[in-house]
Amino acid sequence: MTVKILSFDQALKKADSYGKKHLLLGNGFSIACKPDIFAYGSLFEEAKKTMPKELAAIFAAMGTQDFEEVIRALQHAAAIVFAYNPKLKRTMARMNGDAEKLKTDLIQAVAGRHPPRPNDITDDRYFACRTFLSNFVGANAGGKIYTMNYDLLLYWALMHEEDDPAEFIVLNHDDGFRKDQDDYDAPYVEWQGEGAAHGQNIHYLHGALHLFDAGYQLQKYTWVNTGKALVDQANEALKKNMFPVFVAEGDSKSKLTKIQHSAYLHHNFKSFAGVCQTKPKDGTALFVYGHSFAKNDAHVLDQIGRGKIAHLFVSLYGDPSNKANSAIRANVERIAALRPKAFPALSVDFFDAASAKVWG
Template identity: 80%
Template sequence: MTAMHLDFEQALRKSDAYGKRHLLLGNGFSIACKPDIFAYGSLFEEAKKTMSRELAAIFAAMGTQDFEEVIRALQHAATIVGVYRPSFLKTQKLLLDDADKLKTDLIQAVASRHPARPNDISDERYTACRSFLSNFVGDGVSGKIYTMNYDLLLYWALMHEEDDVLARIDLTHDDGFRKDQNDYDAPYVEWQGEGAAHGQNIHYLHGALHLFDAGYQLQKYTWINTGKALVDQANEALKKNLFPVFVAEGDSRSKLTKIQHSAYLHHNYKSFAGVCQTKSRGGTALFVYGHSFASNDAHILNMIGYGKIAHLFVSLYGDPSSKANLAIRNNVEKIVRLRPKYFPELKVDFFDAVSAKVWG
């Protein structure tokens, strides 16, 4: 694999040769904005710090890092104990208390690792981010954005409009959510995948912390509709037994299992698969920003290798020959080798992450 190390503008110019240009975001997108709070392993590892020994053991015994799965298991166990051993009131209470404790652990982990409100980030930083995003979903650009992050930074940046009309950066974005036709004044909007899927160009591949499973519908809690901080919204939703839809699992197979059991996540997954498999007129370029190409996201990344993407542009942070960047190059090489011989060659270039000035 021969690949050049470019700055972002050079990479963009090179990608102009293709008919389509899409973007895939990893955790580096969030770290570039708030390195002090987003440079951590996983939400589960963060929550585990305040978790009781019993709760940690239950996660291990069930072989999962899915909060919802364990919370529901505790609630169901309390109901079952009540049937088999009605006198075991203390056990029932302990199970339900632990389910509530786990909700609190989740909220505290989110609160400690996420800005509370959109205005915690400056207008200048949003403008820089929107300028970056405009290369993929801007005026006259028909790309798609996929993110493996479940924080709100992408959502906030997309929704932030500049006060100065002359300096305004127009973005064309649609995440498939619309007003609830049965409750137009609701503090949320609902995903209308069946009716709005065609125009959707923003895809949260691993869910997000503002998306809640209400059973019969997927609800997106919006800052505009409520004015409430993320942690307060999440707290209220969990009290109603609504769970955020996001993939907390650590390995690729477990992540894919979660994706396959959610209509929303599976729709986003299929959309990315479609982008990878479709040979568009003029070819397709894919930019990957802020991802190490580690194997725990192989369920997403391998599709690039198996598909028909013509040119892959991958960000590197810092010295291209650093140990971390050499590992990324090696991981990308593995993706390249997946390409079937009867498909077009997968070209690769690396670009300097800092030069993209994603957050200014």
């Protein structure tokens, strides 16, 4: 079956008839920038390669790929074992040692699959990316950006400032984080909660590697405030038993469970669901770039089909008839079929990912 592929500019022109244009990013956004380090499977699978069999067995026994869940389970188990039998000091020490090793494994997996600093990406690539993003959060765009990635590339692109003022692209972006009012000079900013997130238009649906759970607040470590590489920030946070807030790979149900137990993640999820359900007078267009529409993200993607989004624009990379793109098209058809009969049918177009020149 022949499928018509639009260029990105053609898709934008077609979307101009709608009141709002929003963007949902998948891992292809990161792969387009750094294919040598982001074209990999799950973070868990990377860490598993050097993980002792016993630790891998614990993940399997608990039915999870969530590092934080297993680390905390080991720490709690060590305390419980000691309470039942103080003589089992070696077992307790081994559990605590394995918990610390998992922290190291997590950092090594992250650091090995991420540029350490923003300036590892050239200015011209940032300029191209900001040009792409401006279609959704530019000076007069008024859209929102949702990402299922937990790397820092989107954050770095949004914060980048061009050396040449003539090339500066205005982006109106707000991720809901502000200075800590009790510690204004802190090396982080804090999420102000749903009450102060009314203007938030940047949403990390699965968290991000620069967001850390401090228990009483959600902290975002910033390059501007620290000047420290990602791996150094993460190491310091983990030493304080603060974990990065991100949803590890797993099935859709497991991801949704994690999201529902985090005020920040749940707020972002509700925002996306709200965008899908709201029907502005002129309708809404949603662009999805770099996502396979796999079922492990059905908790997010099914919102599109069940909602009132008028037009869905989906990127395809390469031959639209190849195996990967055929799977994407089939998955999109499944989602479109979820549309309730009481709502207008979902219009779908595919566009050439390369023509968007996301990173130049």
